[in-house]
Amino acid sequence: MRLRAAARLLHFVLALLCLSASAMAQEPVRDFTQLNTRLKPGDTVWVTDAAGREVKGRIVDLAPGGVTVKSDVSRTYGPADVNLIHERRPDSLKNGALIGLGIGGGLVLGLCLAGEASEGDGWCALAAGIYGGAGAAIGVGIDALIPGKKIVAYRAPGPAGAPPARLSFAPVITPRARGVAVLFSF
Numbered sequence: 001m002r003l004r005a006a007a008r009l010l011h012f013v014l015a016l017l018c019l020s021a022s023a024m025a026q027e028p029v030r031d032f033t034q035l036n037t038r039l040k041p042g043d044t045v046w047v048t049d050a051a052g053r054e055v056k057g058r059i060v061d062l063a064p065g066g067v068t069v070k071s072d073v074s075r076t077y078g079p080a081d082v083n084l085i086h087e088r089r090p091d092s093l094k095n096g097a098l099i100g101l102g103i104g105g106g107l108v109l110g111l112c113l114a115g116e117a118s119e120g121d122g123w124c125a126l127a128a129g130i131y132g133g134a135g136a137a138i139g140v141g142i143d144a145l146i147p148g149k150k151i152v153a154y155r156a157p158g159p160a161g162a163p164p165a166r167l168s169f170a171p172v173i174t175p176r177a178r179g180v181a182v183l184f185s186f
Contacts, residue, residue: 028152032079033064038153039087045069045153046086047077085154088147096143097136104135 029038039045041059047069048054057071067085068076105128112124168183 028155030155030157032067032082032154035067035085035154036062036064039067039085043087046084046150047082048084048086049077049081050083052083079156082154083156084152086150087153088150091143091146091148093140093143096139096141098139100135100137100139100142101132102135103139105129105132107131 029035039059039062041062043059044056045059046054046056047067055069055071055075057069059067060070060074061068061076066076066078067082068074108124108128108131112128166183166185168185170181170183172179172181
């Protein structure tokens with residue numbers, strides 16, 4: 001009986017780790033006058049100009065007619081000068097802590113359930129707590145080393161700022177079916 005429960009728990013944890021949550025990113029701003037809704041002075045951005053050159057810098061001034069970015073020198077970009085503006089969003093450390101907790105604590109709990117410990121049930125819970133805490137700390141440390149995602153804040157209207165075609169795959173696991181979801185966007 002305990003072995004079945006351990007197998008079900010293991011399948012559940014593996015399914016959670018394998019599933020890809022579809023998160024819709026915020027659409028980039030297409031009107032230069034709306035940049036102030038996504039960006040503010042002091043933000044670090046990557047500006048790709050009309051010639052295809054990318055410049056990393058901090059926003060000094062944000063006006064409807066242009067954005068001033070300071071890298072080595074300050075430069076003001078108008079709507080006709082910019083194809084893309086990227087920004088980096090910070091990543092939450094919560095997901096690293098939860099993954100580490102699940103791996104550290106779940107592994108010990110799975111081993112305890114598979115071993116059908118009867119006398120050491122309290123010991124198993126204590127070990128799962130200790131290893132879960134250590135796993136959470138390691139997960140936070142690893143997650144802190146990974147920079148946030150670079151996302152598009154502004155995309156120029158028209159073919160110059162058009163996104164490339166993309167192909168994505170995600171596993172689908174339900175009680176009745178298993179498969180792969182395919183997404184093609186252009």
